[in-house]
Amino acid sequence: MNEFKLNCETSGVRLDKFISDANIDLSRSAAVNLIENGAVLVNDSVVSKKYKLSQGDIVVVNVPDPTPYEAKAENIPLDIVYEDEYLLVVNKPKGMVVHPAAGNYDGTLVNALLYHCGDSLSGINGILRPGIVHRIDKDTSGLVLAAKHAYAAPLLAQRVQKLYYAVPQGELPLGPGVIDAPIGRRGDSIIGRCVTPEGKPSRTEYEILRAENGLSLAACLPVTGRTHQIRVHFAHLGHPLAGDDLYGGSRERIGRQALHCARQTFWLPQGRQEGERLWIDAPQQLHSITVECPLPPDIQALFW
Secondary structure, eight states, X not given: OEEEEEXXXXXXXXXXXXXXXXXXXXXXXXXXXXXXXXXXXXXXXXOOTTOBOOTTOEEEEEEOOOOOOOOOOOOOOOOEEEEOSSEEEEEEOTTOOSSOBTTBOSSSHHHHHHHHHGGGOBSOOOSSOXXXXXXXOTTOEEEXXXXXXXXXXXXXXXXXXXXXXXXXXXXXXXXXXXXXXXXXXXXXXXXXXXEOTTSBOOEEEEEEEEEETTEEEEEEEESSOOXXXXXXXXXXXXXOBTTOGGGTOOOSSOSSOOEEEEEEEEEEEEXXXXXXXXXXXXXXXXXXXXXXXXXXXXXXXXXX
16 A cells, blocks of 8 residues: 655645646546545545645545556557557657556556557566556656567667656756756655755756746756656756646646657667567667657647
8 A cells, every 4th residue: 555645735626636636646537536435535534526625734645556457458549659560659648647557547558558559569468567668757748668579678778868848937047957966755755756965866968948938948858767857856956847736836837747758769779570589680789769749739838
């Protein structure tokens, strides 16, 4: 059992919406299911999903531990920007959970991939996260790389460079910058992260492309891949991402963290498949593939 303790900082929001927006990878329907099963307490009391929270309310969400589960294929439309016999890259919309977990066994990217790939999958039909090389948060949009072959996944994971567009609050100076600050858990929180001397080395390289109307558009290259890295680093600078209320951002202008994975470059050795085996003919001879997708409308609307 995982317990999430959340502090409500505003009044008037419905309980089910508050939980689904709380960066703990639960959809609205999953939140409702937990509430109706008595797994959510507000100030130590069971309430309905329609309960309107007040500032200062303490919400405790008890999420059951994951259990072995064979994810089912679901016919969910996908925006596929690249696909070959070994892998594919999907432009994930905001609000879609990547992989099945307690309370979110349906409607995920993995469910959609199982349907789309069908018999082309080889050895990745495991439990909970089949084929996903790098996950992104539910409310982060953009490119997600998935392997069709079990042996392709570790090869891909070692050789991926990602470009994100982020929208920090405040007008930062135009031009390049670097945030080099260690990231670790925030207190006893399971979700939250912070910059701390006890954290792991973390480096984000960025360039501010635009700065207007109280916001900045940053192109970010996360050199390391820590949980919530870009979000935490800009919050550490005093410029949390717009919409990112977990780290102090405001949802006045956008209803989710303004973060989008817009480009991925990955390197692969030359390989060939024979039955269930993937042969790597020239492991030192790598070829690169770069895929891109545009900014989604809700982030574009902040500047254009």
